[in-house]
Amino acid sequence: MDEEKVERLLREAKNFIPVDQQLKKTLRKSFEKKRKRKPTRVYGITVAAALLFLSIIVTSLQSRPVNANELLVTHAISFVDVARGNIHTMIQNDGNIYVTMKNGESFILSEKGLTKTEAVKSSPTVETDKFKLYEEQGNIIKENLKNNEKTIVDQGHSPSISMSGDYIAYIKKENDFDQVWIADTDLETKKQLTSNLLQREVDLPLYEYRTPVWGEDNTIYLVKDRLYDTEIVETTVMKIGLGTESLSSEETVDQFMQALMVRDDDYAKSLMVSPPEFLTVSNPRITGYQIISVKDEFVQVEVTRSDSHLPYTSIDQYEFRLNKVDGRYKIEDVSEINTLLVSSDDMKTLQITQNGETKDLISINQLDKNQIKSGNYRLSSTYYNSKKNVIYFGVQEMGEETSGVSIWSYDIQREKLEFLLRINQPKVLLESMIQSPNGKYLALNLFPDSSETPFVYVVDLEQQTFEIANAYIQYWNGETMMVDTVHDQYRTLQPVDIQNLEPIK
Numbered sequence: 001m002d003e004e005k006v007e008r009l010l011r012e013a014k015n016f017i018p019v020d021q022q023l024k025k026t027l028r029k030s031f032e033k034k035r036k037r038k039p040t041r042v043y044g045i046t047v048a049a050a051l052l053f054l055s056i057i058v059t060s061l062q063s064r065p066v067n068a069n070e071l072l073v074t075h076a077i078s079f080v081d082v083a084r085g086n087i088h089t090m091i092q093n094d095g096n097i098y099v100t101m102k103n104g105e106s107f108i109l110s111e112k113g114l115t116k117t118e119a120v121k122s123s124p125t126v127e128t129d130k131f132k133l134y135e136e137q138g139n140i141i142k143e144n145l146k147n148n149e150k151t152i153v154d155q156g157h158s159p160s161i162s163m164s165g166d167y168i169a170y171i172k173k174e175n176d177f178d179q180v181w182i183a184d185t186d187l188e189t190k191k192q193l194t195s196n197l198l199q200r201e202v203d204l205p206l207y208e209y210r211t212p213v214w215g216e217d218n219t220i221y222l223v224k225d226r227l228y229d230t231e232i233v234e235t236t237v238m239k240i241g242l243g244t245e246s247l248s249s250e251e252t253v254d255q256f257m258q259a260l261m262v263r264d265d266d267y268a269k270s271l272m273v274s275p276p277e278f279l280t281v282s283n284p285r286i287t288g289y290q291i292i293s294v295k296d297e298f299v300q301v302e303v304t305r306s307d308s309h310l311p312y313t314s315i316d317q318y319e320f321r322l323n324k325v326d327g328r329y330k331i332e333d334v335s336e337i338n339t340l341l342v343s344s345d346d347m348k349t350l351q352i353t354q355n356g357e358t359k360d361l362i363s364i365n366q367l368d369k370n371q372i373k374s375g376n377y378r379l380s381s382t383y384y385n386s387k388k389n390v391i392y393f394g395v396q397e398m399g400e401e402t403s404g405v406s407i408w409s410y411d412i413q414r415e416k417l418e419f420l421l422r423i424n425q426p427k428v429l430l431e432s433m434i435q436s437p438n439g440k441y442l443a444l445n446l447f448p449d450s451s452e453t454p455f456v457y458v459v460d461l462e463q464q465t466f467e468i469a470n471a472y473i474q475y476w477n478g479e480t481m482m483v484d485t486v487h488d489q490y491r492t493l494q495p496v497d498i499q500n501l502e503p504i505k
Contacts, residue, residue, distance in 0.1 A: 065166040068182045069189035071242040083237040085490025091122040092213040101489050113492035133159040162214040169212040178209040218242040246328040253299045253320050257289045261475040272331045283307045287434045297322045311344040311379040347378040371419045374403045383433045389413050394430040405430045436476045443473045464503040
């Protein structure tokens with residue numbers, strides 16, 4: 001805090017110190033008549049006044065919130081999709097965030113996703129007990145409720161006030177590009193949070209932002225429309241977490257990897273100094289990662305990529321070099337250290353390739369035929385656990401009404417093949433599998449052959465199996481799964497705790 005601000009607070013604090021004028025005169029006379037005596041009473045009163053004065057100053061300094069321009073995007077799921085669908089608008093009311101769909105249905109948005117509720121009406125005015133905010137001729141106006149004094153906050157629209165009452169979020173258009181901004185409610189500072197992008201083929205913005213609202217802990221939710229030319233092709237509820245401490249080098253890489261796993265290229269690019277045009281592809285996609293070492297600005301990561309429905313898994317080790325840019329870490333360079341590939345050329349024999357050498361591991365002819373219910377089958381999705389040196393793979397049965405999927409493991413060091421389970425649903429397809437970081441759980445993304453709605457099997461490799469209907473796992477966050485849950489009008493990305501699931505009997 002600068003000296004001028006401190007002096008202003010000191011001057012304001014003086015007004016809070018009560019002064020007894022009669023006592024002041026008496027003390028002055030007493031002091032003049034008895035100058036040689038020690039003014040013990042005056043000293044005591046002076047100390048008391050000083051302590052009161054200091055307590056007011058300290059309280060004022062401690063209770064004052066950090067300025068808006070000092071807030072940073074910090075949360076691990078910032079800019080990651082929270083909900084997708086036919087979203088119309090979003091409002092905050094009574095501490096809840098309400099999402100309204102285009103068909104009129106309303107939901108409460110929470111960490112558990114969307115919960116259906118009664119419709120809630122919105123108001124063009126946002127109020128506290130001291131002031132109100134509204135739009136007027138392209139500006140956001142703050143009006144003092146006591147004296148009706150009006151002040152322009154900024155150009156923009158859709159203002160909302162944080163639950164603490166310290167900040168305002170709003171949308172501001174600059175050069176025809178929507179951006180999300182925040183400002184202090186005392187209008188001292190303001191800051192731009194987003195960096196809208198250009199579309200690849202036309203000189204138009206990639207996104208439009210709508211109706212930002214505040215959640216708890218200085219979190220902002222907003223509606224984000226992705227554009228193709230001027231047409232909206234996708235609508236998403238986005239979440240931006242704010243805080244005062246910048247991410248460490250490890251946290252920056254961790255968020256970068258999570259963004260890649262959910263194919264949020266825009267947020268991933270914001271964490272890079274010089275991002276490429278493309279970061280992610282449909283296949284093979286990232287299905288897991290582990291941070292294996294951190295030394296200052298150097299972070300080493302093991303990244304697992306898998307191909308949908310096919311026996312293909314690569315394990316690549318990378319070293320990330322980061323630099324601080326404007327007080328926050330950004331990825332400067334990424335270099336490959338090592339790579340390992342598990343694959344099959346003929347869908348019948350699993351192979352491992354490392355250091356330029358390829359070795360056959362196991363053939364489907366070695367499988368226990370009692371666990372396979374069809375005469376027509378092939379190798380399917382794979383996952384490799386580098387710590388245990390174990391490959392997990394699926395066997396996809398095809399062409400018959402009773403065809404399904406069986407899951408197996410192969411311990412490379414011990415050359416041990418093991419049958420794990422069979423998915424007891426006819427005509428089901430294994431799309432991918434993702435293992436938890438601790439190696440205890442194996443999550444399977446499955447699709448019924450007659451439906452586009454996926455479901456997840458979670459295999460506790462030590463005990464039992466769980467099922468999550470209408471869902472697709474994106475990644476593991478410790479022992480918690482981040483799962484897309486699919487509904488008619490929308491889908492949400494939400495955490496699922498294994499401990500809360502009922503095992504399949």
